[in-house]
Amino acid sequence: MRSMRTYTCKLKRETTKGGLVMTQKVLKLAGLCFLFVFLGALTFSALAREITIHYLTVQQENEGWPKIIKALTEEYAAQNPNIKWKYEYVPQLDLMQRVQLLAAADSLPLLFNYESGAPLFELIKANKVLELESTFKNLGIYEELNPGIVGVLKRLVNDTGLYALPLEMNIEGFWYNKKLFANHGLSEPQTWDELAEIAEKLHQAGIQPFAVSGIQKWPITRLINGYVIRKYGTDVMSRVIKGELKVNDAGFVEAARWIYEWGHKDYFGPGVNTLDYGPAQDLFLQGKAAIYYMGSWALRDFNNPEINKIGIENIGFFNVPLVPGGVGTLEEWNVNAGLTTSIAHAKFAENPEAIGNWMKYVFSHYGDRAMKELGLITGFRVKEMPEEVPVLTKMVLEKLATVKGGAFWFEALFDARTTSVAWDNAQLLAIGTMTPEEYLGELQKAIDEQKAK
């Protein structure tokens, strides 16, 4: 009986003890679950707040626009740890296809390179790109932008708004070898006829007049463009696309005939279509060719003594000369923003306040930083000009200050197929295997097809 009681007591004791252990275990488990949920929520909220500045670009991370944007983003991220930088390279040849596929899948990164003009207009129509004029105004940083280049960028997309950032700003014209000009008693031409006379004199003296990269193709069409913007004015290509003007009109034929004849006379050298961008520039910078039509982006190389063998002091610059019966003036320049960068509308809309603050910081400092670190002329205001600016950069800045009107490049409003017609056939025009009339006839046909779409 006693043993029975003892056993019952023992059982009670053990049951109570077991219950306590059980309760402790349940509490521990609940605590652990709570901790997991709490940590999970913390992590989730941190992830939710994290904003990735993802830049899909054709430039390397340690050069040009990505270098500056990355540096400014990292500075901003030091105070705002939820901001993360992500860089992604894409070869320029694959850029269009890549962006289109990402756009179709609604997966565009926040920042991406894309060509202003007809290609960007397609993205705008599909509401994939952020309108920057109103965004910059809302952020109070619109004054940071250069109004001249903003106007050009807006005109490139049929004045629908500003959809591209002018992370660089270029002016185009004829660079020339001052020493060669002086040796032959030549001075900067004011008219196209004078330019032709200079080329002939140089050719007679055994100097190649023009350095032109035929492989790149566009340096040939830039010469045609130069002539027609002087003939018809800076809005010439807009009028062509609107149908008010045809490219086989007399002024265009005159322009193409100059190129055809200069090619025949070997002014572009014997192998124009086998010459790439670098070797063509080398011809000029090594003193083997006297004149070089190019944009101010070439200053990077001009300012590099390892590449520039003729010396900065020997390089001069003049605008496209006037043409007979033309309406253009010497205050009008061919200006552009190079390959532009746009902002994805969907990505911005995910967190407009935080991304807006990031934009405010980065684009308030972009102009100064790009000029200071790279000597890069941009479409953003430079508030503090560095003390030592290379002489050619200074000259270009002075010229830009006098710009009264900006023109597009030849193919700016063409779609990819029309651009290809303009470029490919320009090679044949420059070696005289296609006549000006044939060249412009085929181009007009391609423009008509583009408009019919």
Next chain:
Amino acid sequence: MGGACLSLLESGDHAMERILRDWKYVFFFVAPALILYSALLLVPIFWSMGYSLFDGFPISGFRFMGFGNYLRAWKDQDFLRSFWFSAKYALVVTPGQIGLGFLLSLLYFLVLKRASRLSVLIRTLVFFPVVLPTVAVAQMFVKLFEITPQYGLVNAILDVLGLDGWIRPFLGRGDTAFWVAASMNIWTAMGFYAVLLYSGLLDIPQELIESARLDGASGWNLVRLIITPLLRPLFITSTIFSLNGTLKVFDQILALTGGGPGKSTTPLTLYMYRTAFHYNQYGYGSTIAVILTIECLLVTGILSFFRQKTE
């Protein structure tokens, strides 16, 4: 013992036959390869055929065109120019590759001794371009035919020989660029066809050659009357290989001339690529791909028909 083995073998054969008659077993063996083949080859082909009936690109969306893209191709000057270039290129390069390959195989077989070190060295050297990367070969040819900023080897030789009138930008003009591209392809591939035809020559019984020689056949007659007829099936196979390769040439031309100057050296493949991926006309690009596929199938079909007749 031997009888037992034989009966075992026979019963094994029967079992195998039984297995191969059962579609479930056949499916089990064939399915992995079939699925992989379908996924990698057949699906894209049918996908492309589907695209060829549409117009548009991912952002703007696609629009059904029916056979509009096919009709467009026959009116498109660029398409016709590229089609003609591809045909002309194949007609020049294929005889060049197989002709020179055959001459080299005869050199290995009749002149050089089979196992000699010289023979091995020459065969290795001739075969070497086959394994070189296309871009490297193309860049080498660009340098060979360069004119500016300095003369390449060819123009330098012409200069030394005083043949100034012949110095020219070989790759900067359509007519000469065509011949440079063709020569490069022939030079690259002739080693492959030489080895292929040489293997055929090794299969010809030595007694047959000896008896032909005893009958008075030698040199040209031996090649024309004995060797060439015996190699006919191999010639047809080589022609199928070569024509398919030359009709589909892409990387060599892209690296050598980029299809220029103008579009003068643009083959159908390059035009297809640009149409689809540069001009964003996926539907029309697919149409060109389908036409190219049909062209290759037709050529292969005709040659296979001749091979069957020969056999």
